[in-house]
Amino acid sequence: MKQISLIVATLTIIGIIAGGSLSLVNNWAAPKIALNLKAETERAIFLVHPDGKRYEEIKNAGLEVYKVFNEKDSSVGYSLVYDGNGFQGNIKLMIGLTNDLNRTTSIEILEQSETPGLGTKILEAPYKDQFNGLEVNPSIILVKGAEPSNPNEVQSITGATISSKAVVAIVNEGITKLKDIENKGASE
Amino acid sequence: MIVNLWQAQVEVKRKNMETTTTIEPKQKVYFDLTTSPHLHSRWTTSKVMWFVVAALVPSIAAALTFFGWTQIFIIIVAVAFSVGTEISIQTIRKKQITWFDGSAALTGLLLALTLPPNFSLSATAIGAIVAIGLGKQIFGGLGYNIFNPALVGRAFLQAAFPVQITTWTKPNFAVDSVTSATPLAALKFDKIFTDTASMTIGNIGGSLGETSAIAVLIGGIFLIAVGIVNWRIPLSMIIGMLVFGGIFWLIDPQNPTPVFHIFAGSFLFGAMFMATDWVTSPITNKGMWIFGFGISLVLIVIRIYGGLPEGVMYSILFMNGFVPLVNRYTKPTIFGVAKEAVKK
Amino acid sequence: MKKQVPLLREFTKGLWEINPTFKQILGMCPTLAVTVSAINGIAMALATTFVLVFSSLMISLVRKLIPNQVRIASYIVIIATFVTIVDLVMKAQFVELSKALGPFIPLIVVNCIILGRAEAFASKNGPLRSVLDALGNGAGFFISLFVLGSIREIIGSRTILGYQVLPNGFEPWLIMILPAGAFLALGLLMGFANLYIERKKNLVRESLIAQYKRVGREEITDEVLKEAGV
Numbered sequence: 166m167k168q169i170s171l172i173v174a175t176l177t178i179i180g181i182i183a184g185g186s187l188s189l190v191n192n193w194a195a196p197k198i199a200l201n202l203k204a205e206t207e208r209a210i211f212l213v214h215p216d217g218k219r220y221e222e223i224k225n226a227g228l229e230v231y232k233v234f235n236e237k238d239s240s241v242g243y244s245l246v247y248d249g250n251g252f253q254g255n256i257k258l259m260i261g262l263t264n265d266l267n268r269t270t271s272i273e274i275l276e277q278s279e280t281p282g283l284g285t286k287i288l289e290a291p292y293k294d295q296f297n298g299l300e301v302n303p304s305i306i307l308v309k310g311a312e313p314s315n316p317n318e319v320q321s322i323t324g325a326t327i328s329s330k331a332v333v334a335i336v337n338e339g340i341t342k343l344k345d346i347e348n349k350g351a352s353e
Numbered sequence: 354m355i356v357n358l359w360q361a362q363v364e365v366k367r368k369n370m371e372t373t374t375t376i377e378p379k380q381k382v383y384f385d386l387t388t389s390p391h392l393h394s395r396w397t398t399s400k401v402m403w404f405v406v407a408a409l410v411p412s413i414a415a416a417l418t419f420f421g422w423t424q425i426f427i428i429i430v431a432v433a434f435s436v437g438t439e440i441s442i443q444t445i446r447k448k449q450i451t452w453f454d455g456s457a458a459l460t461g462l463l464l465a466l467t468l469p470p471n472f473s474l475s476a477t478a479i480g481a482i483v484a485i486g487l488g489k490q491i492f493g494g495l496g497y498n499i500f501n502p503a504l505v506g507r508a509f510l511q512a513a514f515p516v517q518i519t520t521w522t523k524p525n526f527a528v529d530s531v532t533s534a535t536p537l538a539a540l541k542f543d544k545i546f547t548d549t550a551s552m553t554i555g556n557i558g559g560s561l562g563e564t565s566a567i568a569v570l571i572g573g574i575f576l577i578a579v580g581i582v583n584w585r586i587p588l589s590m591i592i593g594m595l596v597f598g599g600i601f602w603l604i605d606p607q608n609p610t611p612v613f614h615i616f617a618g619s620f621l622f623g624a625m626f627m628a629t630d631w632v633t634s635p636i637t638n639k640g641m642w643i644f645g646f647g648i649s650l651v652l653i654v655i656r657i658y659g660g661l662p663e664g665v666m667y668s669i670l671f672m673n674g675f676v677p678l679v680n681r682y683t684k685p686t687i688f689g690v691a692k693e694a695v696k697k
Numbered sequence: 698m699k700k701q702v703p704l705l706r707e708f709t710k711g712l713w714e715i716n717p718t719f720k721q722i723l724g725m726c727p728t729l730a731v732t733v734s735a736i737n738g739i740a741m742a743l744a745t746t747f748v749l750v751f752s753s754l755m756i757s758l759v760r761k762l763i764p765n766q767v768r769i770a771s772y773i774v775i776i777a778t779f780v781t782i783v784d785l786v787m788k789a790q791f792v793e794l795s796k797a798l799g800p801f802i803p804l805i806v807v808n809c810i811i812l813g814r815a816e817a818f819a820s821k822n823g824p825l826r827s828v829l830d831a832l833g834n835g836a837g838f839f840i841s842l843f844v845l846g847s848i849r850e851i852i853g854s855r856t857i858l859g860y861q862v863l864p865n866g867f868e869p870w871l872i873m874i875l876p877a878g879a880f881l882a883l884g885l886l887m888g889f890a891n892l893y894i895e896r897k898k899n900l901v902r903e904s905l906i907a908q909y910k911r912v913g914r915e916e917i918t919d920e921v922l923k924e925a926g927v
Contacts (some may be wrong), residue, residue: 168764168766171764172764172766172767175762175763175764175767175771176767176770176771176774179771179774179775180774183774183775183777183778186778186782187778187781187782190781190782190785190786191785193789194785194786194788194789197788197789197790198785198788198789201788201789201792205792252660253660280515280871281871281874281875282515282516282869282871283515283516283871309542323520324515324516324519324520326542327542327660473868475868476868479870487881491888509872512871512872512875512877512878513870513871513872513873514868514870514871515871517868
């Protein structure tokens with residue numbers, strides 16, 4: 166009996182000390198971590214809308230989407246966060262869209278785990294810059310081998326077809342979802 | 354006390370030395386101890402190796418015809434670096450140098466034939482060094498390796514240089530329908546079927562030795578006829594592919610036919626030259642059937658569900674790992690022992 | 698009574714003699730997973746060393762107060778506390794590094810080096826020795842991770858600590874920054890290390906045999922070799 170109470174007492178004391186010191190550290194760290202997260206989101210939002218100065222989160226959309234405003238406080242478009250499956254893991258994108266949702270301004274890859282040197286070419290300008298001012302109606306189409314001939318076409322990366330395809334699919338799907346929400350919002 | 358012991362030991366040693374010196378060196382009997390099974394046959398290692406090299410001649414000829422004579426450099430580099438690595442490692446480890454048995458040269462040749470046309474020569478050299486160094490010598494040399502050395506080298510190159518190793522040069526007399534992609538890649542990414550006729554002749558994109566089914570078959574049948582390759586492994590792989598590929602095809606006709614699977618990619622090359630490697634395939638007949646079916650099953654899963662269009666290399670390496678287990682469980686029953694004794 | 702080891706020795710033994718990676722073969726998960734670059738290896742080793750030193754100190758201080766039955770549970774709580782502190786601090790101050798190391802910082806909790814040293818050393822020795830032992834093991838871990846990270850970074854991405862060291866003509870071996878490369882590099886390093894040790898042992902053995910023949914001693918056992926410092 167004495168033994169058991171000793172064990173309980175020891176573990177309780179250790180637990181209290183551990184918990185107490187952790188809450189102290191957390192009090193110091195939590196605001197900083199939140200600030201870091203906010204700064205990161207902000208950076209990503211303005212990456213796809215370089216002339217943006219202010220943003221507003223669109224609540225209750227079921228999507229992580231932000232409306233971006235410029236210096237004169239007029240809306241320049243949307244920044245949409247959307248993710249999907251790549252070749253090896255998740256690809257998370259920040260998609261910049263114009264107000265009418267007919268063009269992408271540009272895209273930014275936030276997270277990916279594609280094959281280094283092959284799939285990771287989606288991060289590089291030759292592929293990524295194709296999304297600057299890309300027509301998205303009716304949807305973005307991936308072409309192989311040939312140069313894009315229509316305003317809604319993106320050229321695939323040689324040897325990394327799956328990754329190229331994945332990015333296009335994610336952008337298409339994200340835009341469709343956003344349009345659905347817009348339509349619903351308009352009808353209500 | 355210690356001193357006494359020491360002296361006693363020295364005396365014993367001296368006695369031993371005297372007795373050994375009385376034996377003439379000629380009379381010394383050597384016992385060559387290796388692990389079972391002990392097969393005795395007319396085939397010496399070097400003879401087998403040169404026969405396999407001869408069987409590869411049609412494939413080499415096809416490669417040089419379709420992809421240009423300069424491909425000979427890839428073969429030369431791969432063979433030279435394989436032999437060179439073998440000699441260097443055996444010298445460093447103070448082992449008997451055995452490059453002339455042809456096994457290293459054959460590994461180099463097989464590696465070269467699995468590489469895409471116009472592959473970088475420096476990368477070929479790295480592949481050959483890895484094939485012999487990490488695929489074979491690190492386990493102790495010929496006969497001790499678990500995995501097919503040529504495929505180890507190929508797998509290393511696939512992981513190290515994924516872009517170069519999937520860059521397929523157009524064959525010399527290419528038809529327009531299939532540009533530079535291999536039939537499997539064309540199917541996987543663009544849903545373009547390649548007809549069996551061009552895959553039989555080999556005028557398509559692909560690795561040096563794998564494109565021409567007819568050349569591979571000539572070599573393979575030659576090896577089966579002279580008795581180097583056991584027919585059970587290639588046959589079980591082909592039957593396995595007909596069965597498993599057939600199941601997938603029946604479930605969803607969008608999938609390619611089993612015949613396409615057999616002729617596309619390096620299936621036949623793998624069945625004839627890679628899976629049948631003596632060291633890394635099972636020794637029992639039953640084991641060979643299991644091995645062959647296993648390769649086909651893994652392969653069809655990779656080809657249909659995997660991210661890569663081709664998977665012969667990985668499926669053979671995968672099944673190589675199971676060979677000791679397969680050998681263990683397909684051991685023939687021991688006869689001539691009382692049942693009670695076996696039970697015990 | 699146990700023979701007292703010199704204080705400095707408690708530190709230096711961790712560098713090579715009982716090197717966590719190469720000799721104890723502990724902490725393989727972070728060793729293989731995060732060493733895609735030298736800087737990741739350094740950060741991981743520093744974080745681990747921090748946890749190792751403080752948890753060893755704490756455990757050694759309270760070692761006589763903790764009942765034997767719950768010692769492992771208590772150690773784990775202490776270790777987990779320090780790991781969480783490291784994780785929070787890194788998230789707050791070193792965002793990029795914390796992102797690169799991802800889940801491997803929280804996973805320091807289950808790194809066997811820490812519990813191993815706690816159980817094998819800190820629970821039996823005083824605070825000063827425990828801290829020295831922890832520092833030594835941390836330094837040993839640092840050396841291994843830095844070497845492994847450097848090799849993988851040089852061959853896999855042509856750079857070291859972000860500076861390009863190999864020319865553009867060198868095609869990087871992508872396998873080295875993939876998981877397979879970690880196994881290959883670690884296996885080969887260990888192989889060469891063992892080869893070196895074996896050679897050295899044989900040399901000492903031979904010289905000892907020659908020496909003992911003159912003096913007259915019975916035989917060379919492993920104990921004799923250990924005494925000779927091999």
